[in-house]
Structures are given as structure tokens and as C-alpha cells.
Amino acid sequence: MSDQHQGLVAPAAAAGRGASEVNHVSQLSQDLAHLCRSEEFCDVVLSVEGHRFSAHRAVLAARSEYFRALLFGGMKESREKEVTLTGAAVGPFRVLLQYIYTGQMSLVGLKEDTVLDMLGLAHQYGFTQLEEAVSQYLEAAVRAGNVCVIYDMARLYRQSALLDVCQSFMDKNAACRAAAPQLLHNQGVREVISRDSFCAAEVDIFRAVSRWTAANPELDSAQLLAAVRLPLVSMQDLVNVVRPSGVISPDAILDAIKTKVESRDRDLPYRGCLLPDENVCTPRHGAQTVRGDMRSFLLNGDTSAFDMERGFTRHAIDDACSDNCIEVRLGMPCIINHIKMLLWDKDMRSYSYYVEVSMDECDWVRVVNHSRYHCRSWQTLYFPPRVVRSIRVVGTNNTVNKMFHLVSLEASYCSRPEPTENGLIVPRENVATLQRSAMVIEGVSRSRNALLNGDTDKYDWDHGYTCHQLGSGSVVVQLGQPVLLDSMRMLLWDCDDRTYGYYIEVSTNQRDWTIVCDRSRSHCRSWQVVTFKRRPVVFIRIVGTRNSANEVFHCVHFECPAQCEVERHTDDPPAPEPAEDEPEDEQEGAAGPQTPGAVGGERRFSFELELPVEEAAAAVFGDQCEP
Template identity: 35%
Template sequence: MASLHMSSDVEFLVEGQRLPGHRQVLAKRSEYFRALLCGSMLESRQREVRLEVPLEPFKVILEYLYTGKLPFSSLDVDMLIDVRDLAHFYCLVYVETLITGYLQQKMSVSNVCAILNAAKRCDRKQSIEECQTFMDQNAYDVLKHDSFQMLTRQSLEEFLRRDFWYVPEVDIFRAVSKWSDKNPSEDIKTVVSLVRLPLMSIDDLLHVVRPSGIIESDKLLDAIDQVNTGTNLPHRTVALPCEDVASEKHHALRFTDNPNELVIQLRAVFLINQISIWNYNCSHSEIRLEVSCDQTHWDHVNMISAVCHILRVGITKRAVRYIRVKSCTRLNLGVMARLIRAPECSSLLTTLQI
């Protein structure tokens, strides 16, 4: 760019540094600079134009306007975000699109929070959704990474409201407490109110939450009472569209200590609203279906008269970690549990072959 000083007809003053430019070149490449440098604005008659923008991102934009290239390999994520923000300000849609696509390809646990914050600043809905999906799929690692502390309060609260952010609630509480220490000016009570206390164990409530002093005693007692009753718990769940979450790949376990009873433990808590059963014995038997999230509080689903053909049982959509099948005879069954028309995935399939 130094070679442009001799022929330039405008100089940009950015953070005390002078950068040369050419009105006609910049006006041809950018509507913003056409209006600024060749229109009726005061800057069109000035040799020196002062810009209140960050210097390094502006250098990248200026270089792009002359060369049509972006030096992706030499820019870190934070700089790319700053360049994209400036491109948005200058209405350089193509540059925005290029950088957004590149950031999506390079998204990782270490940078997704920064990318999300930037997407929210400019209301990039698709980018926001992509970040949220990535964070759902890598929830625990994102929660434990130091970059989690840089989330804006709006972004953090939005995630705490999500039902598909499956992480131990006590770890969420610890992360929120740490986030509060890093962001002391924010009101922690509005954030921590979104932590789902009844999903913790009583031991965690007494020895992790209570000593923090963040939660009021009445709310802590209410949470303990709800843990004890095990009813209407606000479970966070996992949605894996079209994945066989009962396969060895997803670490599903089967317990058959009693020949008349089968318990299936899924790797995580999943939403289910349909259970199908095959009776391989090809004989009539009464089968009782129960589901649970903790193996302590079981919900009776249905009593089924099973024969050799498949039986599909529709149930109220619910969070499920365990499925228990009971019968008065020895069990030899195939079981499928699935979620149909879920709010965030069209078909979650759980196939359990016994």
C-alpha cells in the first residue's frame, strides 16, 4: 500500500495512522465509499478523511477493495470477526458471506462463543443457529472451556433456557458462578434463576449450591422437595436426528438380571413419544411398559397384550433415560423407542434390539 502514496487523492486517518486511497477505485468497489468520497458529503471535498473504525480490520478491508482477496490464513478468529463487523458496516455483503462461511468451517470449542457473540451483534440468524447447534453437540466441552466466560449475558441466558443443552446441572451452576466472577457488573440473579436446580442431586444442592450464597434458602428448599418427589422435573435432553442412540455406538446398556424383566439404559436423557415392541416368543403375554429418568421414579406407560407382530404404543412426549419392560413370562423382545415430530428434530430414532 505504501506505493500508492504518490498517486493517491485521499488519505484516511485511522487511529492516528494515514492510509492512502483513490476515490475512483474505492467508489467503484463500494457504494459506501462512493457516497462518502464522490457524493455530496463533506468528505468528498477533503484530502484527509478521518474514520472512527479499528485500524487493523480497516487495513484488511482496504486491501480487499484493491485486490479482491482476503488473507484468511494470516488472520485469527478475533480479527476475522472484526473484519466481518466492519464489512457489515460498509455494506460489503460478499465479504460478510465469505468470512461467515470460513468461520463456520473453522468453528471449534475454543472460538464458538466469540462467533456467537459476533453473530448476535448483527442478528445473523443462520450463524446463530449454527453456533447453537455446535454448542448443543459439544455442550460439556464448551462449558468447560475458558472462552465460555466471554459469552454475553443475552447469549448465556438463551442457552440456559434451551432444553437440548445436555450437561450435568451442577456443572452448569459452577460455570455460571465462574462467569459471574468474570462479569461482576452483570446481575447474577437473573442468570442463575435459569439454572434448573431440581436436576441436581440433594448432595450437590447442599454442598455446592448452598455454600455459594447465590440461591435464596426458599428456592433451595423448593428444589430439594422437587428432587424428592421426582415429578415435573425440567429435564434437559439430547436430540440426535436419525441416530440409533440405543446402539453400542451410543453406549446403550441392557440389564436382564430377572428373566421376566428388562431394563434399557440410554446413554443420555432422550425425548420419546413412541415405543414399539416385537414379541419373538410368538406367544401371547401381558407386557408392562415403564419409563424413568433416574431409575427411582418410574412412570407406567401402558399394559400391552403382546403377540408375534409389532405393537406401537404412543405415549406423551417425555424425557426418558430408562425403559423397563415387565412380563409374567420370560422375555424375548425387540424394542424401538422413537420421537416423532419433535420441536427441533423431525425424527429421533432409538432402536433397542434385545
């Protein structure tokens, strides 16, 4: 190939200065701006409110599908020298035309009305990026004086993110919005006051709607008035405020009184403050612990400095007295769907409990019921959104004594809750982790929770696995709280070609066990995926039944549900099948080249797995086991 066809190689110094890249976009923008201001090469005139703007068809068509269809789509405008545009104001269109040519616009220097008009023009002419940019600018510019007009514009142009910002602002300033709703469109007013999170006194909302209907007598206000929650208005205000206004029929007032008298408090359509993903169970938001012993610790935010004497709130567990509980009263009615709390977890004890919420501290709704399950450490709870003023936690069991201990309590509205079914989480991510409060309560290992630390690479003959002797004990994992599972995955020790047999049982109380997988007569190795019908699970018991190399069952990693996106040992050959003329029990006793936990495959051991994990590990590994 001749030198003239060879690619040039830039000198290192020049390359370091960026000389290999040519970027003259700013100059291009300036040249096009000059072209826009001059009338050179113009081939079309755009008429807006009588003002004439010279332009270039090719530029307009290249920048906008709207103008491409208008000027080159075969319509009469494609043949005319002057095209009249309707629905646009002169000032905003002049700014838009400059943007069409340069791709630049300074929103900060524009009046608010012009920015709002720009949102409409960008939507009308199909400038999607500009529409998004203007919408984001308006999100940051929302305030009490303009929220109504911005809200109506966002509704008109279907800007969902901008709508959310406006709604959130009006929710936080509901009392002010209820005092002055006149600027909103009929549909906008109805949407705003229909939200559970528009938390203002209902009588004030009624007064605001009455003023709106008086200011707009030509519009049908029936649907708007129907959005007022009359059962939330006090009896006195129904008689002295609503009835004299004449805008609500006597029958509707009587129906509201009937609902107030006959309905349970839990069934009333309360309004509450909505603070997404923010803990409202804090003194900063006015929350306080009103029942329980040692109340000062529960809401102080300290989840580490607690021991057997202090750092928690408690109550006595008494089956004969249902009033024993830990109760928190929020500073205001709040919409919540998520509670996170820390049970005292300095040892291996488990608790059972239920959680109830209320608005009047008389009529309680049970949103979580874990009274039949064993739970420990951090509890992550989800339930349908409710307006709540009080939260109480009632302990029903402690596996060590008759006291219920709670270290921390948080409540919030979670914008991305985990899926639930029948009150239990259906997890997508692995919950058999230390971060989710799972732990190994039976089994032998140099480290108690080696099975759950997520390490599937660093294991060998002596480290990185949990085991038990065949015919004695098992490996048991306790999850932090009950969840609904339908799959599991585990990694059997696979540093040689040995195979294992095992079965898996699950339980919610460590007394009643159900087998979900039986591979006791199979020849299994490396990664194992187990699926079964979805069911509540707290405890998982893995029982080894065979090892083709020795008398110990070894497991490196366990997870639930199965995280199948993690690939490992995909190229492993299938486990060997037993020879037809070779008894299976002889295969189980076959010694491998080396045995995990037993040097040279000669050391055999037996122990009771009821021992604490560290003591059992010492019995197996001797002096080599770390404390």
C-alpha cells in the same frame, strides 16, 4: 442482410478449445490490486487509526452500499478529500481494502483475531458475501479455546448458523464450558446454561455461575442465577455447596427443596444430550436392552435377517401383568422426539402397543399410544421433545397370538419431524406405499401390491390393476400405522371410456367402518380425488358398485393423502351422464369392447376375497397368473 452484420460462427476446433468464451477476470483482479497499491487516480483518503489509505470513490461505492451513501449521499464526507473511519483496526482494514479491489481474500493466512475483526468489518460495511464466507470459515475453526469469543461475535452480528455450531460444540463439551464460563458475556452465559441440551451436572453449572458473578461484581447476576436449575441439585449439594456460597437466597433454596419433594420426576427440568438426527439407541452410545426375551437382537442393527425363530426381542402379552414389556436403557440422558421401530412382519399379522419414556424407570410418561390401532412393520413415531434415559414398548395385541415381537428400535432427535396432531402423524407425502409399510390385504391382482407401487403408466387389459367382483368383496389397503387423513386419490382403469361407481370406508381396527365417500350412483372414470373431515385411518376399503362395461371393479393406483401435484389424464372428457330414458342398471351391464381380466368381454367370474391375494388371482386369471 450484408455479411458484415452476420454473426460469426466459430470453427468447431476452436469452439472445442473454449475460444468462444473470453474470461480475463484474474487479470482484471491483478490490475485492480495494482491500482489499490498505487496512488494513481486516487480521489479520496481513508484515515483509520491515524493511518492513511488512498482509494477511489467510484470503486468503493460500486462495492459497498455503505461507502456509496458515505461518499455520494450528500453528507459532508462526500465533499472532503480525507474521510476518517471509526470502529476499524488498521491491519484488518488493510486486508479488507485489498478485498474491495480484488474480490479475493485468504483467511487461512490471517490470525484468528484478524478473522474475527473481519467478520465485524464485513457486517459494518455491508459486504454480505464476505460476512457469510468468514462465518463459514469460523464454523470449521471452532474449538475449546475460541468458542466463547466466537459465540459472542455470532450473537453480536446475528450469525444464526455460526451460533448453532457454537451452541452444539458447547453442548458436547458442557462439562468443560461449565468449568470456564468467564469469557462469555452475561447474556451469552445465560443463553448457554438455559438450554436443555447443555448437559452438565447442575452443581457444576452453579459453581461456574458463582465464579462468573465473582469475576463480574459490577453486573446484575439475578437473571443468570435464575437460569440455574436448583431442583436438579442433590439435597446434599444444596446444603453443603449452594447454601454456603451466599449467592442464592435461603427462600430460593427452600423452594428448590419443596419442588424436589413434591414434584413428580417427569416434571423436573432435566438436561440431556442433543445429537440431532443420530440414533442414540445403539451400543456405541451405551444403550442396552434390559427387559424382554432374546434381548441381544434388538439393538444389533440387523433389520433383514430375522425369521420365526430368531432375530427379534419379545414379551408375552398379558392384560393382567403390566410389567411385561421391552425396555431399553440409554447410555446417557438424551433429548429425543422420534422413535422408529420394526414390528415382526413376515406375515400379515398386526400389533397394538404403546411407548413410554422415563428418567428414573419409576415415573413413566406415555409418548405414543397405539393400543387401539392395528399396526404392522415399520413404525415412525413423533412426539414433543423430552429428556429420556429409558424407553419401554408394551405390546397390547397381536392378531395371531399372545406374543409381542420387536425386531429393531431406534431413537433420535429429528430436526425435521413430520407434523402431528393428537399423537398421530398428519402426513404430507403419500403413506400408502410399500416403503411406508402399507399393503393390499384384499383384492385380486397379478401382483399383490400393484395398487401401491406408484406406477400409473404401465397398465393395460391384463396387468397393472387390482379388482374385485361387483357385489362380492372389496379392495382393502392397510397402512403401516394410524395417521390422520383428510384426502385420498385413486386411478380407475381407463383404457376405454367405461365408468364406475364406488364408495370408500375407513377403519382403525377392521371392525368399525365409516363411509368417507359415496359415489355409488355416480359415473366416475380415471383419476378420483376424495376429501373428507380429518380422521384417524389404518384401513381403507374401496367397494365398487357399478361398471358400465362388466361386473368387475378395477383400480390402478391408490394414494393418501392426495398428491395433487401429480397430473394425469387432465384432458379426459367428463364421464358421460346416463340418458334420462335409459335405466341405470342396463348401463351397468353394457359390455365394452374388451374387459380387463376377461378376453373379449365374455368371461365373468365370482370369488371370495377372503382368499389370499395370490390364490384369488389364480382363480380370476387362471394359468396366466404369475405365482
